[in-house]
Amino acid sequence: MAETLVFIHHRNPIGVISPRLYGQFIEHLGRCCYDGLWVGKNSDIPNNEGWRTDALVALETMGVPVLRWPGGCYADHYHWRDGIGPAENRPRRLGMSCGLTVEDDNTLGTPEFLHYAAELGADAYLAGNVGTGTPQELCDWLEYCNSAFDTDLTRMRKADGAEKPWNVPFWGVGNENWGCGGNFTPAQYALEYKRYATMLRHIDPSAQLVICGWDTEEWNRTMLETIRPHFDLVDHVSIHRYWSAGPALTFNEDDYYNMIKESDKTEPYVARTAQIIAGAVGSRHTIGIALDEWGVWSPEARHTVNYEEPSTLRDAISAAITFEGFHRQCQVMSMANIAQTANVLHACVQTEGKNMWLTPTYHTFAMYRPHQGATAMHLTVTGSHSLPDGSQGVSATASRAADGSFTVSLVNRHLENSAPVRLAGCGMQTAEGKVLTADSPAAVNSASVPEKVAPAPFEVTGSGEEGWLCTLPPHSIATIRIA
Numbered sequence: 001m002a003e004t005l006v007f008i009h010h011r012n013p014i015g016v017i018s019p020r021l022y023g024q025f026i027e028h029l030g031r032c033c034y035d036g037l038w039v040g041k042n043s044d045i046p047n048n049e050g051w052r053t054d055a056l057v058a059l060e061t062m063g064v065p066v067l068r069w070p071g072g073c074y075a076d077h078y079h080w081r082d083g084i085g086p087a088e089n090r091p092r093r094l095g096m097s098c099g100l101t102v103e104d105d106n107t108l109g110t111p112e113f114l115h116y117a118a119e120l121g122a123d124a125y126l127a128g129n130v131g132t133g134t135p136q137e138l139c140d141w142l143e144y145c146n147s148a149f150d151t152d153l154t155r156m157r158k159a160d161g162a163e164k165p166w167n168v169p170f171w172g173v174g175n176e177n178w179g180c181g182g183n184f185t186p187a188q189y190a191l192e193y194k195r196y197a198t199m200l201r202h203i204d205p206s207a208q209l210v211i212c213g214w215d216t217e218e219w220n221r222t223m224l225e226t227i228r229p230h231f232d233l234v235d236h237v238s239i240h241r242y243w244s245a246g247p248a249l250t251f252n253e254d255d256y257y258n259m260i261k262e263s264d265k266t267e268p269y270v271a272r273t274a275q276i277i278a279g280a281v282g283s284r285h286t287i288g289i290a291l292d293e294w295g296v297w298s299p300e301a302r303h304t305v306n307y308e309e310p311s312t313l314r315d316a317i318s319a320a321i322t323f324e325g326f327h328r329q330c331q332v333m334s335m336a337n338i339a340q341t342a343n344v345l346h347a348c349v350q351t352e353g354k355n356m357w358l359t360p361t362y363h364t365f366a367m368y369r370p371h372q373g374a375t376a377m378h379l380t381v382t383g384s385h386s387l388p389d390g391s392q393g394v395s396a397t398a399s400r401a402a403d404g405s406f407t408v409s410l411v412n413r414h415l416e417n418s419a420p421v422r423l424a425g426c427g428m429q430t431a432e433g434k435v436l437t438a439d440s441p442a443a444v445n446s447a448s449v450p451e452k453v454a455p456a457p458f459e460v461t462g463s464g465e466e467g468w469l470c471t472l473p474p475h476s477i478a479t480i481r482i483a
């Protein structure tokens with residue numbers, strides 16, 4: 001079988017891969033927070049201040065650089081004051097997102113979320129309420145969280161256990177305001193945004209503000225045009241992308257390859273959005289793209305099943321391909337948050353009562369962790385076998401760490417054929433690898449078989465001079481550290 005050559009180019013690296021491109025998103029939706037990550041302080045499931053410990057430890061190990069909460073669509077109904085103070089005094093409210101209406105007793109509120117983010121070592125990202133909120137309400141939340149002044153609001157924070165400001169860095173001004181967040185027109189939303197953002201800047205000029213973009217050029221252009229000349233009020237443009245290809249588990253060969261194609265479409269979507277932003281804003285101001293919801297949304301994941309879906313090896317491969325695009329677009333992307341961390345949609349962990357297990361996608365995140373904060377390198381892939389549509393069967397991404405070592409991650413997209421690979425251009429003395437695969441791309445982990453899909457040691461031979469040699473199994477992901 002022909003050997004694929006992956007050649008790493010040293011000159012003109014692409015840029016630094018922000019760790020925040022490996023962010024997470026948790027919403028009060030289905031069993032992501034309540035009955036997922038959050039079990040409550042009195043649960044007999046071991047927990048840290050109400051957060052289940054097994055998931056906390058797993059997510060810390062995987063790495064969560066930034067965590068977005070409480071929505072999603074939930075954010076535009078959420079009133080943050082409901083979730084502070086003694087738990088027994090908190091109101092019971094109707095929580096709403098994606099057609100699911102739930103009773104929220106607000107035991108999980110701002111102090112609990114910010115404690116969790118701190119335990120994970122994650123920057124917090126709070127999504128504010130524009131749909132049913134006011135600029136004053138969002139300013140008050142910012143003051144409660146970030147102000148160092150002695151005010152009624154900061155005294156409330158202190159009474160909730162946080163003497164010092166939380167310094168929450170990221171603040172979303174609404175969510176999907178073209179749809180569930182109020183069905184605004186782009187110009188209406190931009191005017192609202194301008195009002196909110198002006199006032200938020202007065203409270204904490206260091207808070208980074210996120211405006212809601214969309215996948216239509218018309219929305220993004222009109223929104224940015226309306227904001228002009230106040231681009232200084234915008235730090236990030238939020239966009240979302242979900243995809244699927246056939247059923248989650250019983251997909252056929254065409255569906256498998258369509259999922260690969262869908263995964264590849266995220267990068268041009270980001271690049272197109274970056275062009276629109278650059279065209280509107282020019283070179284005087286930098287606005288990052290926050291893809292703050294992304295992932296596989298299978299047709300099975302509907303409101304009747306709490307938006308849960310089986311999480312397969314195919315989804316893990318889809319995430320790996322998505323990361324390749326993130327690395328190539330790292331100069332325009334400031335953040336990305338997979339939707340969602342637990343149980344809902346493209347989850348990294350799943351739970352059932354006392355059981356918690358890691359999905360194949362969890363392992364993609366863990367295996368790609370060394371790329372966080374490293375410098376993305378250009379590379380070329382030649383000689384690879386082809387997929388049925390003629391595209392390359394092997395894809396790759398590489399980064400160089402501050403100590404000069406390289407991490408190369410490879411995907412063999414082919415359903416059936418293995419792929420011998422030679423890695424060249426990086427030299428070095430030692431190489432060690434891990435591989436993620438299974439007998440079928442439909443393989444999943446579960447409470448009873450939690451490690452059906454788990455990383456295994458991966459044989460790498462050769463040397464820095466002749467090139468590092470390995471053979472990728474069909475439908476697999478590998479990460480090789482070359483030092």
Ligand code: AHR
Nearest residue numbers: 072073074097175176339
């Ligand atoms: O992640 C699920 C939902 O998808 C979010 O609430 C919303 O923002 C998006 O439409």
